[in-house]
Amino acid sequence: MAFEQDLLELLPRLRRFARSLTRNIDDADDLCQMAIERGLNKRDQWQAGTRLDSWMYRITRNIWIDMVRADGRREHVANDDGAMENVVGDDHRRMEARMELTDVDRAMDRLPMEQREAVSLVLVEGFAYKEAAELLDIPMGTLTSRLVRGREALQRELGEAA
Amino acid sequence: MTFDDQTIMAYVDGECDAITAKRLEKAMQSDQALADRVASEQALRTKLAAHYNPVAEETVPDHLTALFEASASNNVDDSFAVRKSERQDAKQRRAGMGFAQWGAMAATLAIGVVVGQFGLGGQNDTPLAQDGGALIASGPLENALDKQLASTQTDNDEYRIGLTFRAQTGNICRSFEGEALSGIACREGSQWQMYNMLPGGTSADYRPASSGEINAIAAEMMADVPADADAERQWRESGWK
Numbered sequence: 001m002a003f004e005q006d007l008l009e010l011l012p013r014l015r016r017f018a019r020s021l022t023r024n025i026d027d028a029d030d031l032c033q034m035a036i037e038r039g040l041n042k043r044d045q046w047q048a049g050t051r052l053d054s055w056m057y058r059i060t061r062n063i064w065i066d067m068v069r070a071d072g073r074r075e076h077v078a079n080d081d082g083a084m085e086n087v088v089g090d091d092h093r094r095m096e097a098r099m100e101l102t103d104v105d106r107a108m109d110r111l112p113m114e115q116r117e118a119v120s121l122v123l124v125e126g127f128a129y130k131e132a133a134e135l136l137d138i139p140m141g142t143l144t145s146r147l148v149r150g151r152e153a154l155q156r157e158l159g160e161a162a
Numbered sequence: 163m164t165f166d167d168q169t170i171m172a173y174v175d176g177e178c179d180a181i182t183a184k185r186l187e188k189a190m191q192s193d194q195a196l197a198d199r200v201a202s203e204q205a206l207r208t209k210l211a212a213h214y215n216p217v218a219e220e221t222v223p224d225h226l227t228a229l230f231e232a233s234a235s236n237n238v239d240d241s242f243a244v245r246k247s248e249r250q251d252a253k254q255r256r257a258g259m260g261f262a263q264w265g266a267m268a269a270t271l272a273i274g275v276v277v278g279q280f281g282l283g284g285q286n287d288t289p290l291a292q293d294g295g296a297l298i299a300s301g302p303l304e305n306a307l308d309k310q311l312a313s314t315q316t317d318n319d320e321y322r323i324g325l326t327f328r329a330q331t332g333n334i335c336r337s338f339e340g341e342a343l344s345g346i347a348c349r350e351g352s353q354w355q356m357y358n359m360l361p362g363g364t365s366a367d368y369r370p371a372s373s374g375e376i377n378a379i380a381a382e383m384m385a386d387v388p389a390d391a392d393a394e395r396q397w398r399e400s401g402w403k
Contacts, residue, residue, distance in 0.1 A: 004230050011226060012218040019217045020210075029223060036229050104213040122175060123207050124214045129177050147175075148167050154206055 003043050006052050007036065013053070013125065014060055020108060020120040021064045031067060035060040054135050057125070061117055061136070068113065107157035115150030118143055123151075163189055165196060174203040179374060180381030181325065181388065188387045289321075289343055290356070299347050299354035307336055307347055307354045311398065313391035324373060325380050325388040326397065334402045335383060337376050344373075346380055349402040357383070 014035060018028035038059050039046075046055050108116055121132040122143075133143040165173075165186055172178040173186050190197040289303035299307050306321035315322060324337035335348040335357060345359035358379055380388075389397060397403075 008227070008230055011222045012220070015220070015222065015226075016214050016217040020214050028217075029226065032226055033229065036226060040229065102213065104209060119210075123210050129172075129175070144168055144171070148171055151171060151203065151206060152167070154210075155202065158206065158209060159202060 003046070003052075004040070007039055007056065010053055010056055011036075014056060017057060017060060017120060017125055018064070020124045021061070021116060022067075027067070031060060031064055034063045034067075038063065054131065057121070057127075058135050064117075065113065103158055107154050110157065111150050111153055115146045115153065118146040119150040119154065122147060165189070170196075170199055170203060174200060174207060180378045184381055184384060185387050289340070293353065296350070296353075297356040297359075298350075299356065303338065303340070303343070303347075304354055306338060308402075309398070311391070311394055313394065324376065326394045327380060327384045327388040328386060329383045330385045332385075334397055335380070337373075337380050339373060339376070344376060346376060346383070352401075 011032070015028060015032050018031040018035070019025070022028045022031055035056065039056050042059075046052065108119070111119065117136065118132065121127045121135065122129065127135065129140055129143055129147075133140045136143065163185060169178065169182060169186070173183055178186070186196075186200070190200060287301050289299060289301055291298050291300035298304075302320050306319065306323065310319060310321070310323050312323045312326065321338045321340040324339060326334065326336045329335045329348060331348070333348045333350065335346055336354075337346045338344060343359060343361065346357045347354035348357045349355075358376070360375065
């Protein structure tokens with residue numbers, strides 16, 4: 001069916017998006033799997049003629065938020081005043097030891113969720129500001145201020161090396 | 163001129179309006195610190211792309227594609243390749259018509275609308291006249307283009323001058339916005355020749371031109387950045403030469 005073929009074509013991009021949100025290969029593919037299943041199950045809710053990619057990115061992003069909240073790996077306290085989220089220490093350190101994290105993974109992982117998803121959609125996935133703001137259901141101004149702050153943090157971590 | 167982080171970011175992300183982009187590029191030529199800030203934002207984008215793009219090149223794991231197999235085997239669809247090539251054809255058709263062609267079409271349409279609306283009398287109160295086949299500013303529009311400065315104009319002026327700039331052709335051009343007519347006129351000898359026209363706000367059947375559209379066209383034409391208030395005044399004093 002057309003829907004499935006189009007969704008299949010999207011998979012490489014969805015995996016990239018998932019990787020930038022989760023930084024962890026296993027989590028990313030779990031996230032993708034759940035997103036695909038949900039997308040296939042809810043295909044009746046997708047309106048033909050609208051962008052399938054935006055629809056699937058939104059699904060992926062919503063599942064990711066559920067995952068993060070459910071597994072308690074993070075206490076999510078990020079807000080638009082730039083407060084950083086608390087990372088629950090032990091689990092995080094264990095994961096860092098297990099994974100061979102690059103500096104980019106680490107810097108992205110330290111971003112509050114709101115900033116990470118904005119950076120990911122615009123800088124990695126190449127969405128226009130307007131598209132990203134619509135996808136996240138936030139005003140443009142909120143998106144751009146999250147982008148500015150996310151970039152500042154990434155520059156602090158990666159700046160000279162970038 | 164200073165540029166805040168948001169503007170630099172928008173420039174690097176390709177979200178900056180054309181005029182701001184021009185100004186920023188010009189400023190970067192003499193402001194090394196600014197050029198470094200832009201370069202470091204570009205480097206960040208490159209770094210993220212280099213890190214994440216390979217993921218999209220990887221073979222998708224079987225357990226993910228397997229999710230599709232059940233439904234795909236039940237619904238074999240051989241029209242996919244056809245649709246894909248149709249989409250590509252459509253994309254190429256869209257891409258084939260460039261800015262200039264769209265611009266020309268829009269201008270032609272607008273000229274029809276505008277001329278229909280005003281006539282071409284060259285009377286004192288009409289903004290347009292014809293001279294040897296060229297469409298030139300006349301009456302109140304000519305007056306505004308000749309005399310009005312963007313830095314001193316008021317809301318009561320019939321036409322508002324937007325940007326004044328030297329085009330790549332060497333001519334001085336000015337963008338203007340009026341209630342019924344907006345556009346760009348360029349100096350030819352002692353006249354203002356219409357380069358581009360779009361209906362203004364009072365035409366019910368056509369969407370009024372936004373200053374963003376006109377600015378984008380102006381940005382394409384410019385040899386350099388737009389004139390500031392001093393340059394605009396000097397150009398006026400020297401008869402827009």
